[in-house]
Amino acid sequence: MKTLIVSAAIAAATLTAGTASAGTMADIQARGKLNCGVTGGQAGFSAPDASGTWHGMDVDYCRAIAAAVLKDPNAVNFIPTTGQTRFTALASGEIDILSRTTTWTFSRDVDLKFTFAGVNYYDGQAFMVPKSLGIKSAKDLDGATVCIQTGTTTELNLSEYFRKNNMKYEPVPVENNADVQQKYLAGGCDVYTSDGSDLASTRSSFKNPEDHIILPEVISKEPLGPLVRQGDDQWADVARWTLNALISAEELGITAENVDKLSAGSDNPDINRLLGKEDKLGEMLGLDAEWAKRAIAAEGNYGEMFARNLGDKTPIALPRGLNAVWSDGGLMYGLPLR
Known part of the structure; x- marks a missing residue:
């Protein structure tokens, strides 16, 4: 009975939020802050340090989105959620995106009316x-x-x-x-x-x-990833392609250190497209040409984020495994930038 009540509450909140979600990016830009739902404290993914500064893979992803959309990676409100409260927080509009080690399942995608932006960690x-x-x-x-x-x-x-x-x-x-x-x-x-x-x-x-x-x-199988409310395709595209930009950047050798140099121009058309020198990817998202450049510069590419938060030089010391890029035997795969 408790499960039915919780599901009904989430469904009701989703219906309420559904019509309001169209224009999420405009709301974020008007507010000047991205509201990002995270865990209350999971080292390597989202946890505050002693000074209150948040760190982790899911945190870095939200900072990358804030850099792309607001031109400021620090323009993020990190809002802790639990396994019980996370979906209601997203459905009700309390948060703009849930970046909280959440498994992509059929019911969450279809029944609860959420849209997953992709997988940022393959787990089990x-x-x-x-x-x-x-x-x-x-x-x-x-x-x-x-x-x-x-x-x-x-x-x-x-x-x-x-x-x-x-x-x-x-x-x-x-x-x-x-x-x-x-x-x-x-x-x-x-x-x-x-x-x-x-x-x-x-x-x-x-x-x-x-x-x-x-x-x-x-x-x-636990494919973990960020999710947004259904009903706003533009915002879902921004969330999806920001994650894809970070994965593609690792494949293309674009790092936080060299992104400025590469943005001046390259012999690789994929690099040029991603960093705004060719085509109009940013315009298609409703952003400027340098959205991906800022996202990568914020916290580095996907591999840099993994190494800093979860890699073998951290206390967690997780191997890349399935989370290596496809060319290294993993499942991480940048979608075509064209």
Whole structure:
């Protein structure tokens, strides 16, 4: 019953916001700020530091959009959301875009009337346990108590995995990442399940991260990406093509350091188109010719963002894996700039 009530509330908010969403970019430009929905604190994706400055992959993406649309990467209000509140915040218009490790699913796209701008991280659900338990595989979790964030795809994935493997578990529902950490570390559950990147992020914040292991099984596909409300194709295009510009920039060798030099002109027509020297891509979006140049200059290309926030020189130390560009064996693929 609770699920039906929440779904109805989101649907009602979506219908209300749908007609108002046309002209989102004009509203943002009039306001002078982009309202970006993020997590309350997930290292590597979106979290404030001790001074209140936000960092992470999802944060960098919103700064890139602000640079493209408002010519200022710092013109962003970062609004924390939970798994339960994120969709209502977007549907109601409280935020302009949700950039919060959100899985692209059929129901979220179709039933809840959202438009995904693409995938900025290919992930999958996994399990983390204390090393002291001696567990080596998810197949050994029969009878375990499992901490899980409510309002996420992990709830259904967990139920289906245990049912398929004829195992039982006791769910320990928790609303946000900080509460999950406290519950898990206090022994309130045997296992924490979430996206693999979230587990790596969470473990990196522990006092003794080496005392916890992430089990080898990946039990789902979790294509994570930013999303906007349906009903405003122009704003969806800006969100989609800003992400594509960051991925394409890595493929083309455009970085925060060399983007100014390359914007003067290149022998590569794709570089020229992206940076505004050929064709009129910016005009098609309702922006100026240098929208992508500013987006790339803000926080670098996709690879630079990944390395700074999640890469092997960070405490999270995630490999590129599926999130490498296609020419390096990954799934990240810049759409044609023509």
